[in-house]
Amino acid sequence: MIYNNPFSTLAEIVSPLAMQGFLIMMIVLVILGTLVDIMHKKNVKYFFENAKKAKKSATRELRSGEKASIIAKTVIYDIGTTSELGAGKRRVAHLLGMYGTILFWIASAVMVFCYSSPSTNTPSVWPIIWHAGAIMTVLGGCWFWFFLRVDVYSEAQPWYRVIKADLFVLALIATSLFGLIWSYLQSLNLNDRWDDKVFLVLYIVSNLVLFGGVYWSKFAHMFYKPGAAIQKNLAEADGSRDNLPPPADKPEQFGLGIKREAPKHY
Amino acid sequence: MSTFVYMTRCDGCGHCVDICPSDIMHIDETIRRAKNIEPNFCWECYACVKACPNHAIDVRGYADFAPMGHSVRVRREEEKGTISWKIKFRNGKEKNFVSPITTKPWGKFIPKLAEGDKPNQDEINSQTLYNEPEGLNTKKELPTISKDSFKKGVYY
Numbered sequence: 001m002i003y004n005n006p007f008s009t010l011a012e013i014v015s016p017l018a019m020q021g022f023l024i025m026m027i028v029l030v031i032l033g034t035l036v037d038i039m040h041k042k043n044v045k046y047f048f049e050n051a052k053k054a055k056k057s058a059t060r061e062l063r064s065g066e067k068a069s070i071i072a073k074t075v076i077y078d079i080g081t082t083s084e085l086g087a088g089k090r091r092v093a094h095l096l097g098m099y100g101t102i103l104f105w106i107a108s109a110v111m112v113f114c115y116s117s118p119s120t121n122t123p124s125v126w127p128i129i130w131h132a133g134a135i136m137t138v139l140g141g142c143w144f145w146f147f148l149r150v151d152v153y154s155e156a157q158p159w160y161r162v163i164k165a166d167l168f169v170l171a172l173i174a175t176s177l178f179g180l181i182w183s184y185l186q187s188l189n190l191n192d193r194w195d196d197k198v199f200l201v202l203y204i205v206s207n208l209v210l211f212g213g214v215y216w217s218k219f220a221h222m223f224y225k226p227g228a229a230i231q232k233n234l235a236e237a238d239g240s241r242d243n244l245p246p247p248a249d250k251p252e253q254f255g256l257g258i259k260r261e262a263p264k265h266y
Numbered sequence: 267m268s269t270f271v272y273m274t275r276c277d278g279c280g281h282c283v284d285i286c287p288s289d290i291m292h293i294d295e296t297i298r299r300a301k302n303i304e305p306n307f308c309w310e311c312y313a314c315v316k317a318c319p320n321h322a323i324d325v326r327g328y329a330d331f332a333p334m335g336h337s338v339r340v341r342r343e344e345e346k347g348t349i350s351w352k353i354k355f356r357n358g359k360e361k362n363f364v365s366p367i368t369t370k371p372w373g374k375f376i377p378k379l380a381e382g383d384k385p386n387q388d389e390i391n392s393q394t395l396y397n398e399p400e401g402l403n404t405k406k407e408l409p410t411i412s413k414d415s416f417k418k419g420v421y422y
Binding site: 043047084085086090149150151153154155163164165218221224225228231232242243244245246247248249250251252253254263264 | 274275277278279280281283284285292293294295296297298319320321337339340341343344345346347348350351352354362364368
């Protein structure tokens with residue numbers, strides 16, 4: 001199963017052009033959803049006004065080389081390893097979901113655009129990346145949804161309570177899970193039985209919900225969070241620090257023994 | 267001054283939800299970030315401000331004495347055992363304070379209440395709290411105020 005490109009098998013009944021058109025439509029939906037979200041919430045306007053205000057209280061001017069190095073460091077460390085989440089289960093689950101999703105999407109795009117014709121041979125690395133990405137996303141997403149959601153963990157809400165904030169993570173899990181099941185059933189050669197077609201339809205519907213629901217879901221946090229992390233580190237370096245006090249001029253004397261407890265006192 | 271959350275900084279970790287004594291810090295149902303659901307009920311204890319690992323919570327002064335443009339922010343450094351406050355007034359004036367969170371490593375001086383003597387009925391009925399007056403470092407009786415000394419016009 002993991003060496004099979006599910007899109008090349010699908011090409012026997014759906015033209016590669018239709019698949020490519022669907023993928024482009026998903027990208028357009030994400031762009032449109034994010035733009036509408038930005039216009040509705042005015043968050044980008046607020047963000048830049050705030051950054052301008054912060055610049056006024058800067059104590060030093062950053063050179064462009066310094067800025068570039070801070071941005072690079074933020075991208076590699078803060079964004080690449082989601083350092084904001086600290087050490088622990090939430091970060092591991094987030095990393096699994098994040099890298100799983102990235103691998104899944106990249107492999108999908110490559111296989112749909114380059115290897116979706118039944119006559120072409122797909123290098124086995126791409127189906128492996130696609131399946132591994134989907135498995136990572138399902139693992140990270142389910143770990144988060146069942147055990148690490150803060151409204152369940154800290155607010156004592158039942159695990160089965162579904163709210164609007166779950167739209168993104170549930171659609172993400174559904175897309176990867178239905179994709180995996182569809183690929184598995186397809187690899188069984190069921191000779192036109194209904195099973196794989198049902199899961200293909202579910203895979204398409206979950207994709208439509210995930211990419212079409214950007215305006216209502218947390219999807220756009222993938223674009224906002226990196227921007228906010230870069231701004232935060234630039235503000236720390238130029239001395240404006242978003243009005244935060246500077247680090248205290250005291251030695252570290254308590255070490256790890258003073259670490260806070262996990263928020264689970266319900 | 268009640269609290270509010272900067273959504274771009276919050277990562278929804280739940281520390282403020284856990285610590286809020288008034289139970290007004292909750293998780294937003296749309297974006298899963300923390301929010302103060304009822305600023306009127308804020309005790310202004312700032313426990314959430316201090317507990318937030320991302321410095322995402324700030325306090326907003328009441329409009330009558332702190333009009334827009336001021337800022338009160340806090341940085342808590344556990345390894346140093348310090349808590350720093352920066353107060354920025356509307357006219358640009360700044361005040362900075364640094365205080366110790368504690369002077370002893372945490373977790374070392376936890377009173378072992380379960381190992382203590384069980385209170386008898388007289389102690390339960392008494393006005394004094396557990397470990398009083400010894401816990402207040404005084405062997406005398408607790409001070410009382412005579413009602414005769416109250417100001418005229420105040421009735422109890």
